[in-house]
Amino acid sequence: MTGRREKARIAIVGAGVSGICLAVKLKQAGIDDFVVYDRAEAVGGVWRENVYPGVSCDVPSRIYSFSFAPNPEWDSYFARGDEILSYLNKVVEEYGIGPHLRLGEEVAEARYTSGEWMVRTSRGVESRWDFLVCATGLLVQPALPELEGKSAYRGAMMHSAQWESGVETRGKRVAIIGTGATGTQMTCALAAETEHLYLFQRTAQWVFPKPALRYSTFAKRLHRVVPGFSRLADRFWRVVFQGTVSAAVVRPGWQRRLIAGVCRVSLRRVRSTELRRLLTPPDNPMCKRLVAASGFYRAVQRDNVTVIGEGIGRITERGILTCDGVEREADVIVFATGFRTDAFMRSMKIMGKSGRTLEDFWSNGPKAYQTVALPGFPNFFMLVGPNSPFSSESVMRIAETQSDYVLRWIELFRSGAVAEMSPTQEASDEFNELLRSGMPGTAFSSGCTSWYHDPQGNLMVWPWTVRAHHEMLSRIQPSHFDIR
Structure with missing residues (x-):
């Protein structure tokens, strides 16, 4: 034991769905020493950027919301983009995330040195943090075809x-x-x-x-005044969506x-x-x-x-x-040509222990330990990273599952039990081999090429049930980590 630390300093990169989720979870845990960087001047991530005609979600709105912030005001069974953006802004306001936002400030470089993450922004400002969490999302870098003329x-x-x-x-x-x-x-x-x-x-x-x-005025009122009804609706849609x-x-x-x-x-x-x-x-x-x-x-x-x-x-x-x-x-x-789905947070220069860069680590395609961490990058986590179940689950709920996992490590840090942790290369390799062995039998492996594949042809999806992902991240496995 190194003695209890009352504070843990956390830098979150990205003020979209997952970044907002972790920020709220930190506030609920009584942790206030954190910031949320975003290169844009407003929160919302993909729902801030995509305002094209007809933009909407393909996941039922009742489960495209955080479990801690149900929304009785959804207009449609499948929410429009502007509805979702309004919802995210409301969550930021209600949970007091505003003072933690560093909007219009892009993280240019993050380097792990002397037991801390040194973060340098596009404004030239440098700061140090105990944890770095990348919540930059999957659909961030537009893919444009090379066309003459x-x-x-x-x-x-x-x-x-x-x-x-x-x-x-x-x-x-x-x-x-x-x-x-x-x-x-x-x-x-x-x-x-x-x-x-x-x-x-x-x-x-x-x-x-x-x-x-669309939801009727009566249905909205029912969701608003009867919390138990909202919980029942959430449960119903989760069972329907996950069961089909x-x-x-x-x-x-x-x-x-x-x-x-x-x-x-x-x-x-x-x-x-x-x-x-x-x-x-x-x-x-x-x-x-x-x-x-x-x-x-x-x-x-x-x-x-x-x-x-x-x-x-x-x-x-x-x-x-x-x-x-x-x-x-x-x-x-x-x-309407989509995004570079292997990009993740590659626009930043991220350097882990011993000077290894993320670009070098991902030279053969994005991969991670249990969708959230990387060997050689201590006190570093990703939300909705490689092989997260974004093909079969609401991103809101993925972010919650992964944020809860990150919080377990942060609490261990605050207790003094852990100062530095990163998954071992062996544990990461075993997990990725298990992923590959699970792909046959999935719909994704039935013979097509899609944005679920990285440039090397590897599938970046989750091959098992949503419940399996939640259960995997419901506990920490210390034997899988190098811990100081």
Whole structure:
């Protein structure tokens, strides 16, 4: 024992869902010596950045909220992006996180030295901390295709995560490149208002029909005045979601057959044989992240919508030229091409013990010990890191599980039992080997390539149930760590 420490200094990088979650957990534990850095001028993370038309969540709103802060005011069964951002701002205000925020201050470098983390920000400010927690999220660095001619284009051009509020789409010709979750949501939102919408598809995606249901005034009041009802609703949606979607992606069974069947039947709504053929994916449902959207197949059958499966040759001054030599003129081009999902916190220079950098450690792809820690990086944790169950669980609840795990270590530090800890290389290697052995049988390993894969082709998903992840992180295993 080194004697009890009353304080633990914690630096959190990222003021999105997971960063806010850990900040609240620290406050609830009576820990006030922490800051939350974010390069943006406002909180919210992915929900601050993504304001494109139609943006919404594909997880039921009742469980896309923190268990410690249920939200009786959800308008929809699947919340809109602006609803979620308002909710996160409300949590920050109600739990007094504001004074801890360092907004507009990007962490440029973090280095472990002399038993502390030295953090240097974009403003040149240096500070020292006992713990460093990266809550930078998964979808942070937009992926833009290399296309010839982009600089010559005369219209408005942007990535979906960099939507320009002044761009007018009503009555315009709009080209959307990409048919993942973002592309389908934008198609549903814009199809009725554009002069013409061109949807450029590289690979067809399975689309699950998401119900566009709203909560009534009575339902909101019931959730507001009867806390037990909110807890029951939370429990109901968790059982439904984990019992169907979460189960379907990790093991064969009736859940996988049911969801696949719904997707295939939904596709039959497309009357044109040729269009239906174009929209039929080459892989099985859920091999990629399942796209959930309201009214997508109805939208693509409108007279003013054209789905294009031909590859893009280049961008022209007036629009997009496909490889078959056909040019489609467009006033607005939107890249709904997703994110570099192997990026995580790579925009920072992070240096662990003995000078090893994160970039070097991840030279063969992102990996971690039990989704939260790295060997050789003492007193360092990640929230929603590599192989977290983001494919089968609400990110809010993942962040809670991982934050509780981090707090266990912080409490050991405060008690004086531990000054420095990091997982052993052996324990990390064993965990990652176990992950690889668990991938066969999951929907993700059924023969497709998706953003669930890192550049080396390794799957970054969680191959077991959500309960298994929670149970794994419900306890600390000291034998897995180098502890001082």
